[in-house]
Amino acid sequence: MNAFTFSRARSVADALGHWHDNVRFLAGGTTLIDLMKLNVERPAEIIDINALPLAEVTRTPDGGLSIGALARNSDVAHHPDVVHDYPLLSQALRSGASVQLRNMASTGGNLLQRTRCVYFRDPAMACNKRSPGSGCAAIGGFNRNLAILGTSAHCIATNPSDQNVALTALEATIHLTGSNGERSVPIGDFYLVPGETPERETVLGPGELVTSVTLPPPAAGARSIYLKLRDRASYEFALASAAVVATVRDGTMQRVRIAMGGIATKPWRNLDVEMALQGQPATRERFTEAARILLSDAKPQSENGFKVELAKRCLVHALSLATTAV
Numbered sequence: 001m002n003a004f005t006f007s008r009a010r011s012v013a014d015a016l017g018h019w020h021d022n023v024r025f026l027a028g029g030t031t032l033i034d035l036m037k038l039n040v041e042r043p044a045e046i047i048d049i050n051a052l053p054l055a056e057v058t059r060t061p062d063g064g065l066s067i068g069a070l071a072r073n074s075d076v077a078h079h080p081d082v083v084h085d086y087p088l089l090s091q092a093l094r095s096g097a098s099v100q101l102r103n104m105a106s107t108g109g110n111l112l113q114r115t116r117c118v119y120f121r122d123p124a125m126a127c128n129k130r131s132p133g134s135g136c137a138a139i140g141g142f143n144r145n146l147a148i149l150g151t152s153a154h155c156i157a158t159n160p161s162d163q164n165v166a167l168t169a170l171e172a173t174i175h176l177t178g179s180n181g182e183r184s185v186p187i188g189d190f191y192l193v194p195g196e197t198p199e200r201e202t203v204l205g206p207g208e209l210v211t212s213v214t215l216p217p218p219a220a221g222a223r224s225i226y227l228k229l230r231d232r233a234s235y236e237f238a239l240a241s242a243a244v245v246a247t248v249r250d251g252t253m254q255r256v257r258i259a260m261g262g263i264a265t266k267p268w269r270n271l272d273v274e275m276a277l278q279g280q281p282a283t284r285e286r287f288t289e290a291a292r293i294l295l296s297d298a299k300p301q302s303e304n305g306f307k308v309e310l311a312k313r314c315l316v317h318a319l320s321l322a323t324t325a326v
């Protein structure tokens with residue numbers, strides 16, 4: 001680990017005031033400290049933001065929910081309003097990491113966690129994301145866990161988060177503050193596909209701080225599910241996951257929101273798939289067709305072709321669970 005200076009921000013203004021090119025905000029530290037130990041992250045300064053008043057989970061005036069950037073994953077997962085009104089977010093958070101990690105991990109840090117691509121985490125290897133222009137060792141290398149959607153010739157890394165998949169299906173909004181003021185970004189516009197610049201993963205500007213995430217009011221009569229498929233039942237990242245929010249009336253799907261994880265370079269939403277389901281009977285045949293459309297652009301690598309079928313089955317099963325009347 002390189003030498004760095006450390007300070008504790010007492011206010012949002014204090015945190016923003018410290019900003020220069022090589023600063024990192026510290027929340028739970030479960031991504032940042034790991035990457036510093038590996039010499040992947042080498043900040044000159046760390047600003048601990050944990051004293052900022054950003055840990056609240058509160059109702060919004062329109063009946064939605066506001067989740068502070070420093071709200072811990074465990075607290076959000078077990079919050080009664082989340083469990084009752086946004087159960088797929090609770091399920092997604094509880095499926096991630098371990099109890100100890102979830103007690104530390106924050107909402108904002110989870111939004112910005114980095115890929116688990118092994119080459120990204122090894123400074124001896126070529127990686128365009130860590131070191132732009134150096135190449136991509138994963139293409140043709142160990143890529144079993146990596147993406148089949150949203151990839152480019154420069155990077156095929158998966159966004160590893162469970163939380164972010166649920167937030168995408170819930171159409172969350174991310175609230176930011178920086179030296180140019182405050183702004184709000186729909187989660188669908190927050191993440192970037194790698195293209196030629198895999199080092200840029202989000203639209204977050206230099207020195208911008210995530211302050212909160214808001215969820216719209218829960219859709220009336222909707223059922224939801226987060227289904228995660230992985231190599232073992234706990235403490236493992238998704239190979240494929242599906243977040244589904246669906247409203248079914250008289251056997252017909254009225255409103256469907258779908259996001260997929262574990263298979264793409266960002267939390268993956270395909271509006272064509274949702275349109276193909278809305279107004280249709282909630283049948284296995286329709287779900288299978290939706291999964292076919294969603295995976296039709298998949299570009300498997302040398303080791304992850306199995307994800308195409310796995311993701312299809314994951315989506316079909318999640319849709320079946322979310323649309324089955326209780």
Ligand SMILES: Cc1cc2nc3c(=O)[nH]c(=O)nc-3n(C[C@H](O)[C@H](O)[C@H](O)COP(=O)(O)OP(=O)(O)OC[C@H]3O[C@@H](n4cnc5c(N)ncnc54)[C@H](O)[C@@H]3O)c2cc1C
Nearest residue numbers: 027028029030031032096097105106108109110161162210
């Ligand atoms: C062993 C292990 C297993 C894991 N398994 C899973 C899993 O199954 N599923 C899953 O989804 N995740 C998993 N994770 C990842 C874990 O969820 C993330 O590490 C965690 O959510 C990051 O949150 P944090 O608060 O610790 O972030 P930090 O490490 O503090 O920060 C992460 C990044 O975000 C930046 N940042 C933090 N807060 C803000 C803010 N408010 N504004 C702007 N920038 C900010 C930091 O500067 C840093 O760059 C696992 C992690 C580990 C170590």
Ligand code: SF4
Nearest residue numbers: 117127128136155156
């Ligand atoms: S897939 Fe992306 S993160 Fe992994 S080695 Fe290639 S460029 Fe780096």
